[in-house]
């Protein structure tokens with residue numbers, strides 16, 4: 001199963017490599033990993049998307065918790081949550097294709113944020129699956145470049161990941 | 164008061180009550196060595212190779228329960244220490260290793276003797292720290308000792324750049340540290356413990372399986388009390404030997420690949436398995452698919468990540484082994500339930516039948532020295548009271564099988580990493596910690612040569628370690644596998660060009676003896692025990708083709724042992 005695990009880690013040099021090293025040393029999958037500082041400058045928040053059987057996910061959460069730099073952990077997938085990822089796509093946009101690309105972008109509630117006479121840059125936010133679908137929907141011959149931010153997640157309701 | 168980083172370092176170690184610092188100097192730690200020179204509270208032990216410094220500190224830690232301390236220089240000093248750090252990590256031994264680093268301004272420049280020591284050691288430490296500012300030094304050292312010695316213990320590395328040891332700042336040693344991200348659980352959850360006790364009361368064929376965690380948490384007393392209270396059979400892992408008295412009738416021996424028939428059969432057939440401070444290592448479980456097929460499993464461990472890692476358990480209990488055992492004992496005493504005594508009697512009958520197989524028998528009429536006989540005689544001569552370290556191989560297994568440890572912290576070996584070269588330097592650490600005790604290193608001619616240079620260290624500090632070399636002229640354990648599983652193709656397992664160990668020992672100013680006949684074994688050992696000021700190297704020329712039995716071959720279940 002696919003899990004989104006969010007952790008608060010000490011904002012120390014080396015914290016990221018401890019987390020990444022754990023995954024590679026123990027052979028766990030990482031689909032994506034994002035990290036950025038939080039409103040508390042002493043903490044960073046990481047979001048890891050991983051897959052594995054229940055027992056592997058259990059081990060992953062335990063091993064992460066065991067890292068001295070990890071302050072708090074939440075498996076988003078255990079409850080209702082919101083998942084978002086951002087995608088930027090540069091496409092060839094000439095003549096008749098321009099209309100078509102604009103339409104597909106609108107359908108996915110994306111935005112065109114840069115325009116030249118031969119290209120667009122499209123911005124799209126949503127769960128990973130939606131971004132996948134969007135990429136599928138665009139003619140691959142037109143895609144010049146795709147960049148995805150990796151997943152962020154947050155629990156719905158009053159459940160929070162904070163100190 | 165303003166002190167240099169080096170002075171602060173020394174003061175911190177003094178505050179921590181560090182007796183011995185095992186190390187080796189070099190450029191990046193010269194300020195620190197200068198500060199060490201100017202005091203006499205922390206005694207520095209100069210080894211002959213940094214690997215030995217870590218093993219010696221490790222042996223000190225295992226035999227005392229106090230953290231071992233190491234100081235090495237940057238680059239090669241630090242990389243030489245890695246084997247010992249990994250060894251301690253695998254066996255959860257509290258240790259603080261200080262490594263020198265190039266000055267902060269040079270870090271990342273491929274400076275002379277620079278390695279990314281934090282990066283190299285990351286996967287084999289409990290935690291590591293790079294100290295970038297002298298103002299952080301004292302607190303970091305405090306944290307290092309705190310992390311190394313609490314929860315599931317382990318080695319911690321503190322990397323100190325040269326300029327940090329030169330810079331000055333105001334010194335004060337924190338009395339306490341707290342880390343918001345590190346709060347090991349000590350007290351077991353009473354609800355879970357109640358569940359465990361309820362399950363135990365239903366047992367018809369119970370088995371206690373306990374490991375190194377019992378020793379690390381100094382929980383031998385409650386363990387012994389619990390086993391006797393319940394009258395349950397108990398087996399120890401290689402790491403757990405001595406946690407329960409081996410001469411006690413409830414003890415069925417070590418389990419696992421070279422464990423006893425009765426221990427492994429007991430595991431395979433039990434209906435309630437109580438695992439305490441043990442981690443279901445593959446050398447213990449054999450084929451995991453076939454492991455304890457009829458058992459409900461209770462697992463007590465201070466490390467949540469150890470629980471249900473290899474084997475899914477029914478009643479997990481996270482907590483200090485000592486605390487949980489004491490709670491269990493209380494609950495049992497407060498309850499008037501007991502497991503079915505008739506069933507337990509039947510179970511014991513079965514176990515004693517297995518015992519009757521006498522799986523550790525060996526040829527006692529041989530004209531050639533049998534390695535088992537040497538260990539057995541050593542046990543008798545030392546009255547079971549010696550500290551015994553070992554290396555890795557057949558001799559290690561014979562030591563574990565034939566030396567009956569009644570006390571914890573007497574049996575010191577590298578169980579997790581299986582590091583050849585561990586035994587002798589570890590024995591130095593043990594001997595320093597216990598100057599008046601008998602310390603023996605049971606080794607093989609392969610292993611002993613991996614840290615043989617420490618004969619020099621032993622000379623310098625007059626350490627009377629007894630080296631019991633079971634010399635079979637083979638990398639015996641490798642040869643055994645090749646005999647069993649590679650049709651006797653003995654690839655690179657024959658040890659040629661061995662030194663004359665007697666002369667070698669003598670050249671360092673130690674004593675050496677070569678023993679070739681079974682009739683001379685006892686006398687030589689008695690003689691050796693009298694020597695108190697130097698090493699005695701006992702080179703026993705043993706049967707080359709002896710194998711370790713019983714054996715669970717790879718892929719087999721615990722009930723599928725090869726017996727002699």
Ligand SMILES: Cc1ncc(C[n+]2csc(CCOP(=O)(O)OP(=O)(O)O)c2C)c(N)n1
Nearest residue numbers: 556557558581583607608609610638639640
């Ligand atoms: C550093 C290291 N290298 C290799 C091994 C693999 N190994 C395990 S046992 C063994 C043979 C040990 O030979 P010896 O020390 O003579 O002991 P014996 O088995 O003959 O008693 C070897 C090579 C190891 N455990 N450690």
